[in-house]
Amino acid sequence: MRFVPRFTDGQEFPHALGKIVCVGRNYADHARELDNPVPSEPLLFIKPATCAVPLEEPIDAPFTRGEVHYETELALLIGEELSHATADEAERAIVGIGLGLDLTLRDLQTRLKEKGHPWETSKAFDGACPLSVFLALSQVPNWSALAFTLEIDGEPHQRGEGADMLFSVPTLVAEMSRHFTLQPGDVVLTGTPAGVGPLPRGAQLHFTLTGGLEVTTRVVE
Numbered sequence: 001m002r003f004v005p006r007f008t009d010g011q012e013f014p015h016a017l018g019k020i021v022c023v024g025r026n027y028a029d030h031a032r033e034l035d036n037p038v039p040s041e042p043l044l045f046i047k048p049a050t051c052a053v054p055l056e057e058p059i060d061a062p063f064t065r066g067e068v069h070y071e072t073e074l075a076l077l078i079g080e081e082l083s084h085a086t087a088d089e090a091e092r093a094i095v096g097i098g099l100g101l102d103l104t105l106r107d108l109q110t111r112l113k114e115k116g117h118p119w120e121t122s123k124a125f126d127g128a129c130p131l132s133v134f135l136a137l138s139q140v141p142n143w144s145a146l147a148f149t150l151e152i153d154g155e156p157h158q159r160g161e162g163a164d165m166l167f168s169v170p171t172l173v174a175e176m177s178r179h180f181t182l183q184p185g186d187v188v189l190t191g192t193p194a195g196v197g198p199l200p201r202g203a204q205l206h207f208t209l210t211g212g213l214e215v216t217t218r219v220v221e
């Protein structure tokens with residue numbers, strides 16, 4: 001089943017989901033917690049559309065293949081084609097913001113990194129990107145004032161703020177468009193703040209995003 005992005009008012013975006021373009025380290029505190037150097041240019045990778053599932057539905061993942069880590073990230077819905085865009089053009093092409101989970105088979109990723117191999121099998125499996133509905137951009141304050149949170153069984157685990165991003169939203173999307181043409185229906189994940197960890201089976205997850213988005217979901221037993 002193909003994932004179609006939707007807005008909070010229930011309206012469907014007129015394009016099916018395309019690729020999901022992600023950035024590896026966009027918050028200094030998360031780079032430090034995984035012992036990674038803070039990058040001088042964004043470390044980009046892509047998840048295919050087959051990763052996407054609705055965040056509102058119970059989250060299943062390949063738990064038999066080692067630790068599955070959650071990474072809560074601000075998600076941007078792209079509404080116009082972008083190639084070698086300026087930061088202004090990139091900013092104007094964003095039509096919605098929401099939340100996504102960049103699910104990662106962390107043990108597998110660590111083994112692949114040690115061998116210098118690509119990460120795909122640890123990050124691009126089916127279901128590896130639960131995505132929320134999107135707030136229309138008019139509901140959103142400026143980028144640096146955005147904040148999002150994740151609580152697991154009522155305990156705070158992650159908090160991300162636009163002001164703490166190493167690469168701001170317009171700069172990041174413009175940089176992505178220098179490497180890959182972005183098309184309507186593509187989604188950009190903007191990196192995770194500190195606080196990542198294994199997804200606990202059976203747990204309840206509660207997400208909030210500035211502008212009025214709240215999602216409660218659970219992890220399958």
Ligand code: ZN
Nearest residue numbers: 071102191192
């Ligand atoms: Zn991530």
